[in-house]
Amino acid sequence: MFDISPTEWTAIQLSLRVATVATLVATPLGIAVAWLLARREFWGKSVVDAIIHLPLVLPPxxxxxxxxxxxxxRGLVGTWxxxxxxxxxxxxxxxxALACGIMSFPLLVxxxxxxxxxVDQRLEQAAGTLGATPWRVFLSVTLPLALPGVLGGMVLGFAKAIGEFGATITFVSNIPGETQTISSAIYSLIQTPDGDTAALRLVVVSVLIAMAAxxxxxxxxxxxTQRLHGN
Amino acid sequence: MLRVDVSKQLGEFSVEASFASEGRVTGLFGASGAGKSSLINMIAGLLQPDRGVISIDGETLDNTAEHIHIPVHRRRIGYVFQDARLFPHLDVRHNLDYGRRMNRLADDPAARKRVIDLLDIGNLLDRRPGRLSGGERHRVALGRALLSQPRLLLLDEPLSSLDEERKEEILPYLMRLRDEAGIPMVYVSHDAAELRQLATEIVMLRRGRVTAFGGAEVLPPAVSPA
Structure with missing residues (x-):
């Protein structure tokens, strides 16, 4: 039962790689977007907010x-x-990774x-009076104090990226060794006459990864939190 | 020399204040809602005046006619807030060192030791703000502002959130600061007794207007702390 085949290993490794890359690339962008939405008023803010959340409500x-x-x-951006x-x-x-990054972005942000x-903006003001530029205020006060949320968002985004199926299979298909993640491997195995045990193995693996996350x-x-509450 | 001549509309309330002070400790005196905090927030650069001029020693910080508004972080004005506002994720040592790092000043162990001794906070250096008493927190906030080497120090009711005992704990440090540190201060308070002990010049504020300016004699008589 627990003899994981090379094909399954490949799918597991690929899933981990895809989700890791998606999360690492999306995080800085997610922090920037989150900061804009949290701290700035600008024209079209609700539209930006809606676009980010779109993958959550659109059919994958x-x-x-x-x-x-x-x-x-042949896509415009793809060709360029x-x-x-x-x-x-x-x-x-x-x-x-792109599909997973976009699908998990709202959960990350x-x-x-x-x-x-x-984060108490009065602390940011205090940092300003001590000579910190707005950028350094962000790096030395806002970001460290928001760290629990950043890590929480990253883990949630990672977990979502690991499990992403619909958008990925539509965009990049289901090619073993290239685009076949755990989810699409399970999907293929279920459709194969005697794939049940293999599918079950991958199910166990994805439950373990999700739990660990x-x-x-x-x-x-x-x-x-311990760090923040100053003890 | 601190020159302030500003007006600012804040909803229904407006501040229109003009004074120039040469004093070591300029006391801003008035009841709550008199506009004291708005005024020092303008000096600090946290609030932009609608009209007017603010300058220190001839250097313009705000001049609305010439569209000058030096941002907070370039004013070199220390600010001790009523609620201390220590950074909860940094221990006392790093809170104290924050201004020096942000201003890219050279490490000056002698200056640091002087401030730490003056405020008697040497035994707190490894603690987080969460583990400090109210009085200790205020002393650290004072030290943090001093070590950023400001040319002016703003103190916004630094004692008002403390009980009598704690006030007595901090007051001597403030007096030593006035006499030893050589940094001019603007001290905001609604407590005449406090200002009588500390301030060398008084700006009296009422409903956003300066109603009196002068020495401690402009304060209400000691028997009735308004």
Whole structure:
């Protein structure tokens, strides 16, 4: 039962890689967006907010198809990126990471935004009177105090990225070794006559990864809270 | 020399104040809601005047006619807030060192030791703000502002949130600061007795207007602390 085959290993490793890359690339962007939404008033703010949350409510297959139209080989952005940067998303693991990053973005941003909103702006003012530029105020006060939210958002985003299925399979298909993640491998195995045990193995693996992510997030949050409450 | 001549509309309330002070400790005196905090927030640069001029020693910080508004972080004005506002994620040592790092000043162990001794906070250095008493927190906030080497120190009712005992704990430090540190201060208070002990010049504020300016004699008589 627990003899994981090379194909399954490949899918597990690919899932981890895709989710890790998606989370690491999305996090700085997520922090910037969260800060804008938490601390700035600007024209079209509610539209930006809606666009970020769109993947949460759109059918994943729609998001995947939109990605295909935009970042596919003949897509406007896809062609440009391939020609100028040599960056290809279509039917590559990078495309899976892009799809996962976009699908998990709202879950990543929300806790970060909430924790930035919770940072006392009077502390930021105090930092300013001590000579800190707005950027250094952010780095030395806002970000460290919002750290629990940042880590929470990262873990949540990672967990979502690991489990992403619909947008990924629509955008980059289900190619073993390239774009076949745990979810799409399970999907294939279920459709194979004697794939049940293999599918079950991958199910166990994804439950373990999800559990580990949740426990890690709790641990980070506790440590960060201890740090913040100054004891 | 601190020159302030500003007006600011804040909802229904407006501040229109003009004074120039040469004093070591300029006391801003008035009841709560008189506009004291708005005024020092304008001096600090946290609040922008609608009209007017603020300058220190001839250097303009605000001049609305010439569209000058030096941002907070470039004013070099220390601010001790009523609620201390220590950074909860940093221990006392790093709170004290914050201004020096942000201003990219050279490390000056002698200056640090002088301030730590003056305020008697040497035994608190490794603690987080969460583990400090109210009085200790205020002393650290004072030290943090001093060590950023400001050219002016603003103190916004630093004693008002403390009980009598704690006030008595801090007051001597403030007097030593006035006599030893050589940094001019603006001291906001609604307590005439406090200002009588500390201030060398008084600006009396009422409903956003300066109603009196002068020495301690402009304060209400000692028997009735208004």
């Amino acid at each position: 297959v729609v998001t995947g198809y939109l990605l295909l139209l935009t970042f596919g080989r 990126l391939a020609d100028h940067l040599g960056l290809v998303f279509a039917f590559r693991w990078t495309g899976a 929300r806790p970060i935004r909430l924790s930035i909103e919770a 949740l426990i890690a997030s709790e641990w980070f949050a506790q440590r960060a």
